[in-house]
Amino acid sequence: MSVAEQAASVVMGHIPVTDPAALHAYMQQGLGGFILMGSNIPATEPELRALTSALTVDESLPPLIAIDQEGGIVSRLPSDAFAASTTLKSAPVEDTTDAFTARASLVARAGVNVNFGTVADITADSASFIYGRALGTDPSSASERVTAATTAQEGFLASTLKHFPGHGAAEGDSHHAIPTTPMSKEQWRTADEPPFAAGIDAGASLLMFGHLAYTAVDPAPASMSAEWHRIAREELGFEGVMVTDDLGMLLSSGDPAYADPVANGVAAIAAGNDLVLMIAGSTPETAGRMVAGLVAAVESGDLPAERLADAATRVRELRLELAADTADWSVCEDCTPAG
Template sequence: MRVRRARWLSVAAAILLTGLCTPALGAAASSPPPATTAPPTTVSAPTQDGPGADAARTVEGMTTAEQAASVVMGHIPSTDAAALTAYMSQGLGGFILMGANIPATSAELETLTAALVVDPSLPPLIAVDQEGGLVSRLPADDYASSRTLKGLPVAATSAAFSARGALVAQSGIDVDFGTIADVTADPSSFIYGRALGTDPQGAAERVSAATTAQESFVASTLKHFPGHGAAPGDSHHAIPTTDESLEQWRASDALPFIAGVDAGASLLMFGHLAYTAVDAAPASLSARWHEIARDELGFRGVIVTDDLGMLQSSGIPEYRDPVANAVAALAAGNDLVLMVAGSTPETAGQMVAGIVAAVESGTLSAERLADAATRVLALRLRLSATSADWTLCPTCEPVS
């Protein structure tokens, strides 16, 4: 609990420091939830030595199995603290909270997220899909969502996502899979009600604002790269496809992702959708799309898959094996593999064993696994540092 509460003290103070408590338009005018302890007026962060270098050194000393576990984000539908602690004792890099994990009260949720932390010196990534509106796991989130934000000034997006980020952090959660960078003007699209804009430029402005706001509190995530807007269909049940060219993508669907990357998003979630003119494979399994994200967009953070269980749900025979999907995703360039749909308490361990076997057989290079593990560990170290190492700044004055 100490690590998670420390973050809330820092982020609550950050609200005062940056003036983010100022009421804004619509539902976003609500103030972020109060801290459980009175926060200091302002805070300052100590200089960090560089989590990337520390992560690289740590990964060098890890076994292949430890590296494999560190790139798996698992899930079990439980609110039992002992069961969650036992599950995370496998050394998994992260856990995603779904509706079945959310207890009745915020205090119970803080206890639950604390149970996921086996080693307080290196907490796992604890994630949630907290977009607001249609996709909202935390019941206390009554801030404005994309349904209204796309029609309001950009400042409303900043206010709403500041409040949302603070709420997520207060709960002991440090990763929000919450920023939709897909763009569509088609009301029949399954992503329309979740998108922050109906045109690339409008979406880009709001994605940038949402990212900047959330990064003050949690690690924000852009999704679903390279964008659902051009690919009709719901990836929870199929592999949506489009014949949009790379040039067309660069001029349209790419813009919100570029804006989010430039704003400092910590994670980029790859979707299970195919731009067949670029690669016939789903982007989540496409080395070409990972090259584009790294080389063209300049993204240097953690790349995470959308739920690999969705690939199984597509009904395509070649995607029926979750372990094979995880190996293929890592080989393509993902750093963190996420498994929710169809996951059992044994699934994460099976994925870890499969990744180890793939390295031993040469199907997955040891270098690629180490690279992925290093990126994930660097993010964990950075979030742990910003949680636990903020110090009071008694001489600072709040910004009016």
């Protein structure tokens, strides 16, 4: 791949439309992925399958098509009535396996191959922003359910652990601020690391980095921290695709250091991310500008060419792996639901 092709392949784009033709034209930029939000979900499943099919420009290398389908509080697919974290955190672990097996099959049937759906954060505080979405309230229970959710999903699609290194310790909502915690790395090891380590051991394909600052480890948000990416690679042994949480959230934080979305994208790849995600504040031109910014950063020496090449290679390998899955999903209109 050329530098421009590499740059396009590490950008996961988004435009809020349901027109397959418009989406196909948008993806002709060579983007490595697309994230479906509520604004992309049409009224019927056949329409959704037509939409996801339109996102593929090269049949030999389909894009990463992602969705936030946690179930319950965060759910893009209205047909997902399966148990979610609000009840799974206090139910037997087997219920998590059942729910995420069903959820993953529903997502995959829609033509989506990546689910940003496994919340590996921990908190026992019911007032916490992340409490209703977390699969566990302590390291042990969260680890068991994250393992179950990951194992269940990986049989259907590429699952994702989020929000590394853990939203539970960092109070506040990262959609509007950069939550911060003074927790030490040693404390993190026993308090917030276990579910992520468990999910990695279970084979999660992606690891999403949160806009969370563990100041004792690095004052920068984890999504922009080379140290947190090093920890994930070297200490936790994660070999898959590292992806940012929505970079648009950094814009919403009001921190002037993160006011430039293109600069954020370049810094995120430089820190160790393989895929950058931009939703909030995005326009049809945003992804193209991100691509151009990455190319310019390589040409100026601000972004090492080998870092971009490594990121593009990891994304390409995952795309090829998912393309090799020949499962063909269809809806049985006359079937009686099990149970």
